Amino acid sequence: MKLLLTGGRIIDPSQGLDANLDILIENGKIAEIGKNVHKPKTDSRKSAAREINIVDISGMIAVPGLIDMHTHLREPGFEYKETIQTGSEAGAAGGFTSLACMPNTNPVNDTRSVTEYIKRNAASCNLVNVYPIAAVSMESEGTSLTEFMDLKDAGAVAFSDDGKPVTNSALMRRALEYASSLGMSIISHCEDTCLSHGGSMNEGFVSTELGLQGIPNIAEDAIVARDIIIAEYTGALLHIAHVSTAGAVRLIRNAKARGLRLTAETAPHYFTLTDEALREFDTCAKVNPPLRTLEDVNAVREGLRDGTIDVIASDHAPHASTDKEVEFEYASFGITGLETSLALSLRLVDDGILTLGQLILGMTANPARIVNIPKGTLKTGVDADITVIDPNRNWTVDRDRLRSKGKNTPFHGQAMKGKAIMTIMGGEIKYRDLP
Amino acid sequence: MKLTNKDILGIKELSVDEINLILDTAASFIEVSTREIKKVPTLRGKTVVNLFFEASTRTRTSFEIAGKRLSADTINISATTSSVVKGETLIDTARNLEAMNPDAIVIRHSAAGAPHMLARMVKQSIINAGDGAHEHPTQALLDMMTIKEKKGTVSGLKVAIVGDIAHSRVARSNIYGLTKMGSHVIVAGPAMMIPRDIARMGVTVYNNLAEAIKDVDIIMMLRIQLERQQQKIFPSLREYSSYFCLNRQNIKLAKEDVLVMHPGPINRGIEISPDIADGPYSIILDQVTNGVAVRMALLYLLIGGQR
Numbered sequence: 001m002k003l004l005l006t007g008g009r010i011i012d013p014s015q016g017l018d019a020n021l022d023i024l025i026e027n028g029k030i031a032e033i034g035k036n037v038h039k040p041k042t043d044s045r046k047s048a049a050r051e052i053n054i055v056d057i058s059g060m061i062a063v064p065g066l067i068d069m070h071t072h073l074r075e076p077g078f079e080y081k082e083t084i085q086t087g088s089e090a091g092a093a094g095g096f097t098s099l100a101c102m103p104n105t106n107p108v109n110d111t112r113s114v115t116e117y118i119k120r121n122a123a124s125c126n127l128v129n130v131y132p133i134a135a136v137s138m139e140s141e142g143t144s145l146t147e148f149m150d151l152k153d154a155g156a157v158a159f160s161d162d163g164k165p166v167t168n169s170a171l172m173r174r175a176l177e178y179a180s181s182l183g184m185s186i187i188s189h190c191e192d193t194c195l196s197h198g199g200s201m202n203e204g205f206v207s208t209e210l211g212l213q214g215i216p217n218i219a220e221d222a223i224v225a226r227d228i229i230i231a232e233y234t235g236a237l238l239h240i241a242h243v244s245t246a247g248a249v250r251l252i253r254n255a256k257a258r259g260l261r262l263t264a265e266t267a268p269h270y271f272t273l274t275d276e277a278l279r280e281f282d283t284c285a286k287v288n289p290p291l292r293t294l295e296d297v298n299a300v301r302e303g304l305r306d307g308t309i310d311v312i313a314s315d316h317a318p319h320a321s322t323d324k325e326v327e328f329e330y331a332s333f334g335i336t337g338l339e340t341s342l343a344l345s346l347r348l349v350d351d352g353i354l355t356l357g358q359l360i361l362g363m364t365a366n367p368a369r370i371v372n373i374p375k376g377t378l379k380t381g382v383d384a385d386i387t388v389i390d391p392n393r394n395w396t397v398d399r400d401r402l403r404s405k406g407k408n409t410p411f412h413g414q415a416m417k418g419k420a421i422m423t424i425m426g427g428e429i430k431y432r433d434l435p
Numbered sequence: 436m437k438l439t440n441k442d443i444l445g446i447k448e449l450s451v452d453e454i455n456l457i458l459d460t461a462a463s464f465i466e467v468s469t470r471e472i473k474k475v476p477t478l479r480g481k482t483v484v485n486l487f488f489e490a491s492t493r494t495r496t497s498f499e500i501a502g503k504r505l506s507a508d509t510i511n512i513s514a515t516t517s518s519v520v521k522g523e524t525l526i527d528t529a530r531n532l533e534a535m536n537p538d539a540i541v542i543r544h545s546a547a548g549a550p551h552m553l554a555r556m557v558k559q560s561i562i563n564a565g566d567g568a569h570e571h572p573t574q575a576l577l578d579m580m581t582i583k584e585k586k587g588t589v590s591g592l593k594v595a596i597v598g599d600i601a602h603s604r605v606a607r608s609n610i611y612g613l614t615k616m617g618s619h620v621i622v623a624g625p626a627m628m629i630p631r632d633i634a635r636m637g638v639t640v641y642n643n644l645a646e647a648i649k650d651v652d653i654i655m656m657l658r659i660q661l662e663r664q665q666q667k668i669f670p671s672l673r674e675y676s677s678y679f680c681l682n683r684q685n686i687k688l689a690k691e692d693v694l695v696m697h698p699g700p701i702n703r704g705i706e707i708s709p710d711i712a713d714g715p716y717s718i719i720l721d722q723v724t725n726g727v728a729v730r731m732a733l734l735y736l737l738i739g740g741q742r
Contacts, residue, residue, distance in 0.1 A: 205632035209447075211547045211569030211604055214631065281548030325526055327546035329567070 002026050002051060003427055004038050007058035008388065013361035014064065014377035023062060025384040028427035033378060055422070057388050063360045064376050065097025065385030065425060068338065069367035070162075070187070070241060070265060070313035073099070073130070076117060077106025082318040082405045084118065087338070088127035090316070090404035092431040094338040095420025097385035098375050099128050100367075102162040103135040110135040110146045112154040119155045127430050128423075129385070131157040131373055136175045136186060140164040145171070148178050157371040160187035162241060163288075165223060167193060172227065176236035185237040185263070185370055190223035190248065191215075191289065200329045202275040202290040210278065212329065215290050221247035228255045231262060239370055240264040242315050244289040246299030253308040263370050264303075265311035268344035269335055269410070271300045271353075277410055283324045283331035285410035287317070305353050310366045312359070314341040318406020336406035340397055342389070343416035350417070356391075388422035395419055438736050442554040442561040445570035446611040454612060458580050458589075460732035461725065467504055468727055478507035481738050482537040486528070487564070488514040488544040493699055493723065494564050494573070498541050501730035505739075507538070525549060526556060533557040538738040542566075560737040562730075568602045573733065574698050575608035577726040579616065581718055582653060584725070585694055590617030595647045595689075597623045597679060598657025598706055599668075601630040605657060605698045610636050623647030624679065627668055644679050648689045655696045656681050656706045672705055682708040686716065694718050 003025040010021045010033060017033070024032040031037075038052065068091065074082035082090075091099050101118065103109030109118065115132045122130030134156035138144050140163070148159060159179050166172045166188070179186050196219040201207050203214020224240055228251060231238035240252060243266045252264045269287060274294050277285040285291060303309040317334025324331050345363065348354045354362075368376030375385060397414050399407040423431040436456050440448065449457075467475055483502040487495050495511060502509035525544075532540060539560040542550045547567030554561040565571040579589050586592060594613050600606045600622045613620050614637045622633060623641040634640055641647040648654050659675060669675055686693065695707070695716040703709045712719060 203631055205635045208630040208633050209607070209636065211567050211607055213568075216631075281551050322524075326524060327544065327552065328548040329546050 001053065003384070003424070004052055004054045005057050005062055005386070005388065006054060007056050008060045008062045010378065011061055011063050011357055011360050012378040013357050014365040015379060017378070018357060023378065023386065025424070025427045028384055030378055030380050030382055030384050032380065059390070060421065061356070061389045061391055063387050063389065064364040064378050065423070066095045066342065066363045066387050066420070067098040067367040067376055068096045068314050068316065068341065069100040069311060069371050070267070071099045071101050071316040071338065072104065072318065072334070073101040073118070074318060075105060075121065076114065080320050081323070084121045084130065085125045086403060086405045087316070087318070088122065088125045088130065090338040090402065091128040092423045092425070093403045093420070094340070095342045095387040095389065095423055096338060097128055097387065097423060097425045098131065098373065100131040100133050100157055100371050102133055102160060104140060104163045108135050108139045109133070110138050110140070112147070112150050115151055115154040115156050128425060129375065131155070131371060133158045133160050133162070133187060135159065136161045136166055137171060142166050142168050142171060145175060145178065148182060148184070152182050152184065157373060158185045158187050158239070160189065160241065162187065162189045165189045165191045165193060169226060169230065173230050173234060176230055176238060177234050180234065180236035183372065185239040187239045187241050188223070188227045189241050190220050190227060192219045192222045195219035195222065199290070200286060201278050202292045204275060204293055206275040206278060210281070215288070217245040217247055217292065217296070220245045220289055221251065224248045224251045228252070228260065228262065232258070232260055235261070238262050242267050242270065242289055242313070243300060243303065243309055244270045244292050244296060246296045249299045249303035249308055253303065253306070256308060263310045264308065265313045266300050266304065266309050267313055267315040268337065268341050271297055271304065271348065272344050273410060281328045282410060283326070283328055284335065284408045284412070286328065286331050286333055287335050288333035301348070301353050304348065304362070310362060311370065312341070312345050312362045313367065314338050316404070318404050319408045320405070321407065324408050334408060335410060336402065336404050336408045338404060339402050340409060340411050340416070342420055343418050344411070346391065346418035384424060384427040386424040387420050388424070389418060390421045391418045393417070393419040393421065441737070442550070443572050443733055443737065444550050444554060444561065444563045446572045446575050446608045446615070447570070451615055454576070454579065454616065457576055457729065457732050457736065458583060460736060461576070461580050461728040464728045464731040464735070465725070467731070468724070473504050474506060475504065476506045477735055477739055478502065478505040481507040481539070483507045483509045483539045483541065483734060484532055484537045485509060485511045486532070486540055486542045487512065488542070488549070489565070491543055491564070493726070494543065497723070497726040498564060498730050501727050501734060504727070505731055505734055507734065525552065529553050529557050533559060539734060562733060562737070565604055568604050568607070570608045571604040572608050573726070573730055574605050575612040577722055577729040578609055578655070578696060579612050580725045580729055581696065581722045582694070584721070585718060586652065589613065592618040592652040593621065593650065594618050594653040594655065595621040595623060595651045596655045596657065597644060597647055597681070599628040599659060600624050600633065600657070601628050602660060603657050609655065610638055614638070621647050621651065625669055625675070644681070644685055645688055648685065651689045651693060653694050653696060654681060654686070654689060658698065658700060659702055659706050676705045680704070680706055680708055681711050683710055686711060696722055699723070
């Protein structure tokens with residue numbers, strides 16, 4: 001079976017491509033990209049139609065399948081929040097063909113068997129490629145390292161104690177050296193837990209007015225600085241997760257200017273919302289790191305513009321209503337993000353912060369490079385993972401219609417522009433929302 | 436003139452006109468509490484639930500008396516005697532109460548925003564009797580009523596609020612109220628008790644008592660919560676009381692006719708010396724008396740058919 005996408009605008013930053021071309025997919029791989037790649041013979045048109053599925057995507061944009069390198073699929077252990085199945089459905093609906101999932105499950109993904117379980121389960125769901133990120137330390141407790149080599153062999157693509165920062169600097173140093181020797185990154189959730197302890201939102205004027213204990217910017221900045229210092233000393237590969245502060249952007253920019261092999265990501269809520277979103281104690285806007293101030297939002301945007309921040313990742317953190325419909329300070333941290341990430345990111349293009357090409361780079365080739373996966377490109381011969389985007393589709397976020405089990409979005413009811421209308425993984429259409 | 440919202444969640448949401456309406460209504464209720472038969476039939480047949488998730492004697496009693504003097508049926512639920520200990524969520528507790536169809540729910544909770552969550556969920560009027568370190572609107576209203584009673588006005592005064600501002604809902608509600616009414620608010624305490632960016636609320640900040648109370652009309656001393664010392668927020672009570680306790684000497688820095696207030700319960704000898712608490716400057720017990728009148732006024736305005 002062949003699949004032909006015709007008439008669309010193809011943007012593939014991995015090969016500097018931005019043109020109106022056809023894409024021919026054969027046996028699950030990209031067979032050819034070019035003009036009029038399929039010329040059926042006039043006399044055999046009927047038989048040709050049977051063996052090739054031609055989809056007209058005029059007016060649409062086709063890009064390498066989007067990659068979300070920071071998601072929480074919650075399985076095993078927290079299936080009431082999300083499963084690999086529902087997370088995969090949400091991913092496909094959001095335009096993603098590959099997800100890297102964080103290890104803070106129960107049990108924590110700190111051993112080969114958990115990594116293999118996730119891979120096996122994801123393969124049977126067969127909706128998106130799932131790449132497990134394994135824990136840095138056993139049970140992410142920050143005391144002893146996990147078996148990096150074994151986990152890599154099992155399919156782990158990076159290491160992180162996301163949600164539970166590595167507070168022990170010596171352990172962080174060993175982790176960076178070990179992972180780097182395997183060509184892998186440590187993804188650091190930067191938070192000084194002494195400074196953030198007890199906080200449930202950004203520390204500043206809004207937290208003062210609301211009487212809520214704050215998480216100051218310096219809780220993030222201090223550990224970003226520490227990790228940069230360790231990475232510089234060891235020459236290791238460091239990736240900074242969910243950058244939310246102006247200070248972190250500045251530190252990363254300076255480190256990159258000195259030539260460090262450092263990468264960074266941010267999430268759509270950090271360039272979209274400020275702590276003003278918490279005025280009504282909306283627990284759906286409670287997230288860690290917390291929504292910051294306008295100054296931080298602008299710095300994150302500038303960091304994306306100048307390339308300081310390499311990746312947009314959703315930090316998809318689905319929670320059940322029972323985790324969120326409680327008093328603000330008791331509510332879990334996290335925003336469900338897979339299905340709003342692309343539309344929120346497209347606003348950066350509308351706002352003139354990023355070109356479409358830069359945006360796609362940050363959601364395809366850049367994350368692919370950081371987690372070392374053969375994805376994020378439309379080069380001939382690779383798996384045909386393709387996302388077709390309608391940049392002009394107007395839609396409204398309705399939490400009750402999200403595929404994810406997590407309905408915890410602060411964007412409920414908001415108007416969005418731009419949407420994935422077809423998600424293709426390995427040549428198969430996994431999601432379709434054609435007008 | 437009526438109140439705009441079904442709830443009283445904070446002073447921040449009230450307009451100057453609404454504050455004046457509440458204060459005037461409260462003043463008219465003062466007399467009821469001085470009668471031999473301290474009861475009017477205004478809220479006969481109405482039910483008021485006092486839902487207290489945090490210990491309180493003064494506020495809970497004050498609400499209960501306020502309801503009873505208006506002939507409402509008042510029911511007290513405290514966290515220790517309610518289903519909360521069985522692990523029921525606030526939402527479920529609220530839905531169950533709602534199903535019993537009371538007219539108003541008074542809530543105190545250690546978590547900021549808990550009354551707001553309740554207000555969104557149930558149709559009844561919610562009165563915030565203190566939520567975490569956020570707001571304590573009835574306290575600020577009774578404070579403003581007492582100031583107005585003694586000074587004739589709530590505007591153009593200099594008011595110093597001294598103590599653990601960071602953890603004080605009384606401070607926040609009074610800052611909103613007093614600045615709205617045109618007074619100048621000064622807050623003072625050791626640096627770790629002053630929350631970030633509080634100057635943007637329109638107050639002047641000092642880190643010592645002498646500067647803070649110089650030439651002020653009103654001094655509000657806040658209760659030092661002893662458990663904060665265990666959290667290592669300040670070094671010792673000994674040091675705190677040496678530098679921040681209001682006493683007969685330092686009070687001379689304030690205006691001659693200064694008035695001293697305290698939301699209670701007081702720690703004698705820690706934030707306020709006994710001779711000041713009991714002395715001629717003190718209007719602490721007037722605050723308590725007016726508390727009943729303010730709460731009567733709110734119940735009347737919210738569920739007495741005035742809305």
